[in-house]
Amino acid sequence: MLAVEGLHAHYGRAHILHGVSLTVAAGEVLCLLGRNGAGKSTTMKAIMGLVPPSAGTVRLEGGRLEGGRLEGRDLAGQPPHAIARAGLGYVPEERRIFTGLTVLENLEVGRRPARPGLAPWTPERLFALFPSLGGMRHRPAGRMSGGEQQMLTIARTLMGNPRLLLLDEPSEGLAPVVVERMAEAILALKAEGLSILLSEQNLAFAGAVGDRACILETGTPRQTLPMPALMRDAALRARYLSV
Amino acid sequence: MEALAVQALAGLASASSLFLVASGLTVIFGVSRIVNFAHGSLYMLGAYLAWTFVSHGPLAELGGFWGFWGGVLLAALCVGALGAALEMTVLRRIYHAPELFQLLATFALVLIVQDVALLLWGADDKFGPRAPLLRGAVEILGLRFPRYELFLIAVGPVVLGLLWLLFHRTRFGILLRAATQDREMVSALGVDQRLLFTAVFFLGAALAGLGGALQLPREAVTLHMDMAIIVEAFVVVVIGGLGSLPGAFLAALLIGELHAFGILVFPRITLVLVFLVMAVVLVLRPHGLLGAPPGAPPASEQAPPLPRPLPRGLRLATLGALAALLLAAPFLGDYPLILLADFAVFILFAASLHLIMGPGGMASFGHAAYFGAGAYAAGLLLRHLAAPMEMGLLLAPFAAGLVGLLFGWFCVRLSGVYAAMLTLAFAQIAWSVAFQWVEVTGGDNGLLGIWPSDWARGKLAFFYLSAALCGLGVWLLRRAIHAPFGLALRAQRDSALRAEAIGIDAFRIRWLAFAYAAAFAGLAGALFAFGKGSVFPTYLAIPRSVDALLMVLLGGVQTVSGPILGAIAYAGLQEQLARVTELWRLLLGLVILALVLFFPRGLAGALAQWGEKRA
Known part of the structure; x- marks a missing residue:
């Protein structure tokens, strides 16, 4: 579905990503794991074109993409809006909802045409997935709780009918009961056949939803393995993940 | 008493004109973060173009209602198109430049437009015709008040209402509001920013052009219109709060009335009054009457380099x-x-x-x-x-x-x-x-x-x-x-x-x-x-x-x-x-x-x- 190869990225003169390669299969949840500063968020942003990659390729395969222009072609170096239109949906870590806009207006900003072969997302379908949003359609997003904002930001991205979702730390800063509901929502999306690249610090959360794990350290992928294997391997976790 | 009421009406009329220009300025700033110094030049071009359309060429021959109002609208659209063209050729390349650098570019446009206007229209003042249907005056409280001024008083609220509908009832407007807050996120959601920015420059420039064109029956068109209006429009936008349309409207009313009554009380220092009011407002409310504190700078903004000695x-x-x-x-x-x-x-x-x-x-x-x-x-x-x-x-x-x-x-x-x-x-x-x-x-x-x-x-x-x-x-x-x-x-x-x-x-x-x-x-x-x-x-x-x-x-x-x-x-x-x-x-x-x-x-x-x- 998604194939990233040899991705490099810089912030100014600081070299952050040193050749990140990963693949996400159709319908799979790949977890990007690593300590703070390992390059998880930057990988997401580089794939999305928000931090222009200095080298490497990003390919989104399969199905017919909008207009077919970017099908199977390298997305690296394209502007973010073209990458979003090609079928990548980005959910930022900082949420970045439009606080002055209502819930419905936030969803409207994310709305893109339906993709052939995929049931298009509508506000009503999203309110079924995130019931708490349905009760506050006309509320300014600035007056919502952190958990509600996190759900809104995912719902907003889904309105673009993405083929693959980039989820950057969706559990960060949420109450345990909200984290549980978030995990349920992600599993529901996976059941719909959506592919997901998920970056996480919360290992329990990642273990509950992930199929495979890709471990990053200082901007380099160290190991990619099935999630259950990682959960069994305490030594590996201690080496790359524990603080 | 009656004289004061009529004076207040005159203040409302100039507030409307001011609001047209300021609204364009604030809309452009809201989305693109560009402080457009050249906005007054667009206003001046609107007035000159309207004069040309109304007094020369096919519309002038047509005469009558369409001869005038068609000319005014056409002038506004032409200035809008010019604004869009400027965005595509010049401003688009400097969105990531520091704020003041953008100001420098728009100031360069002011200089260019000054000489171009001088070349095209010459140095002498231009006088437009009266507006069809709005000639003459009506009696208000026993005093005569020009019909055209009454019309202008209505234009301000009507434009504010239309802009409100545009921003809250259309997808384009919702995208603009979203981009005002976080344009990078809007583009990550698949919206082509370039179209959005070009469109917003068209809108803002057309508003400035309309504001200028509507001055035609009121005052002579001169080469000094640009600087005169831009300073006042800046004051209005800043008092109202950058990016806030209702704020700009309120501030335009405030400044319009201040002018109208200031002339009665302190005829020589109205300009000082205006700036004093702005200073007071900014000291009490640092982000203007209805402005919000600016959000975090966009992620692409980099720290300035360290000062280093020359090689x-x-x-x-x-x-x-x-x-x-x-x-x-x-x-x-x-x-x-x-x-x-x-x-x-x-x-x-x-x-x-x-x-x-x-x-x-x-x-x-x-x-x-x-x-x-x-x-x-x-x-x-x-x-x-x-x-x-x-x-x-x-x-x-x-x-x-x-x-x-x-x-x-x-x-x-x-x-x-x-x-x-x-x-x-x-x-x-x-x-x-x-x-x-x-x-x-x-x-x-x-x-x-x-x-x-x-x-x-x-x-x-x-x-x-x-x-x-x-x-x-x-x-x-x-x-x-x-x-x-x-x-x-x-x-x-x-x-x-x-x-x-x-x-x-x-x-x-x-x-x-x-x-x-x-x-x-x-x-x-x-x-x-x-x-x-x-x-x-x-x-x-x-x-x-x-x-x-x-x-x-x-x-x-x-x-x-x-x-x-x-x-x-x-x-x-x-x-x-x-x-x-x-x-x-x-x-x-x-x-x-x-x-x-x-x-x-x-x-x-x-x-x-x-x-x-x-x-």
Whole structure:
């Protein structure tokens, strides 16, 4: 579905990503794991074109993409809006909802045409997935709780009918009961056949939803393995993940 | 009583026109973050185009209702298209440039439009016809009131209502509001920002064009319309809160009424009243009446580079040129010596502004206030106390520094465009004092006979004096940048919060830097006064502030030697162009535009880059 190869990225003169390669299969949840500063968020942003990659390729395969222009072609170096239109949906870590806009207006900003072969997302379908949003359609997003904002930001991205979702730390800063509901929502999306690249610090959360794990350290992928294997391997976790 | 009511109605009518222009300005700023100095030029073009359409060509032959209103609408659409074209060709390339650089580019457009309008329409004023259906007057409370003014009163709220519908009931409007808050996120959601920005420039420019076109039956179309309206429109946008349409509407009402009644009460100082009101509003509400505090800067914004010395070779070359100049001075004629003394003054003036803008991270649109304060201090001392030049030069920096302490106490509390506008407001107030306190300052006639002491009266001696004092001033300013004080100043610029957390009193540092810079601007002003033998209110006026701003930006804000190069380049260009051609504004504008597009780090930045590459 998604194939990233040899991705490099810089912030100014600081070299952050040193050749990140990963693949996400159709319908799979790949977890990007690593300590703070390992390059998880930057990988997401580089794939999305928000931090222009200095080298490497990003390919989104399969199905017919909008207009077919970017099908199977390298997305690296394209502007973010073209990458979003090609079928990548980005959910930022900082949420970045439009606080002055209502819930419905936030969803409207994310709305893109339906993709052939995929049931298009509508506000009503999203309110079924995130019931708490349905009760506050006309509320300014600035007056919502952190958990509600996190759900809104995912719902907003889904309105673009993405083929693959980039989820950057969706559990960060949420109450345990909200984290549980978030995990349920992600599993529901996976059941719909959506592919997901998920970056996480919360290992329990990642273990509950992930199929495979890709471990990053200082901007380099160290190991990619099935999630259950990682959960069994305490030594590996201690080496790359524990603080 | 009736007269007051009619006066209030007249205020409402001018408020409507003001709102049309200000709404376009605020919409453009909201989405693109560009402070469009050229917005007044678009307004002026709207008026000129409407005049052309209404009095020449097919629409004029048609005459009657469509002959007039068709011309007005067509003018608005043409100006909108021009705005879109400007966005696509010029502004699109500078969205990631610092705020002030964008301002420089739009200022270049002002200069270009000035000369283009002069070429196309000539220097004489143009008078439009009366508006069909709206001729004559109606009786209100027994007094006659023009119908057209009543129509204008309605235009403001109608446009506000239409814009509200556009922003809340259409997808385009919702996208615009979202982009106002976080345009990068909007593009990550698949929206092509370029279309959005072009469209918003079309909308904003068309509103300005409409505002100008609607003036046709009211007043003559002149080449001064652009500057007159842009200052007021800025005031309205800033009082209302940048990016807020209802705020702009409220502020336009406030300013419109202030003008209408100010003329009755204080006919000579209405302009001061306007700026006083703005100063009060900004001190009480730093983000305007209805404005929100600006969000975090976009992630793409990078920290300014550290000030570094020029490459060794270049530095030696500069020092060599300076030494050669000082040695060659005795062999130069009077005219080059006068010019060189002026250059020295401008260099010090620009270097003092640079301390505020570069290391300080603040913008000042009113730096001429301190230049003028120094000049007036020296002039008044000589005129009223017969103090010699030496005394004037010694005391001028202190006088200007005191003015800087006073004004700075208000200005440095604000940030970005708000701070810039407040500095402009204070400069305008200072200008009005100089202009209107005739008994002391001589008003428009200025102070004459402000000549140097006998020993410095020769052009050569005065050049050496200027060079020595300006050299000393520039050296002291550079010392400040590299001293612990300068480090603290840069620290609070990069992150006021973190600087405060390690014990830096950001407010006090900014305040002191502001006053320190003001003192050196004052020294430059005093030297300039003695060089010219006179002091005029123009020393404090907006164009002089803009000169300093352009010098610093041309040279490069984040380089220590930038203001020096910028001052030489700008003053030299202006001087040379004005001698060679009538169209110096057009050429200067084009040169500035080229510099902005091709040397985004300023002249000194470009030189340093070139030096690095070679090294």
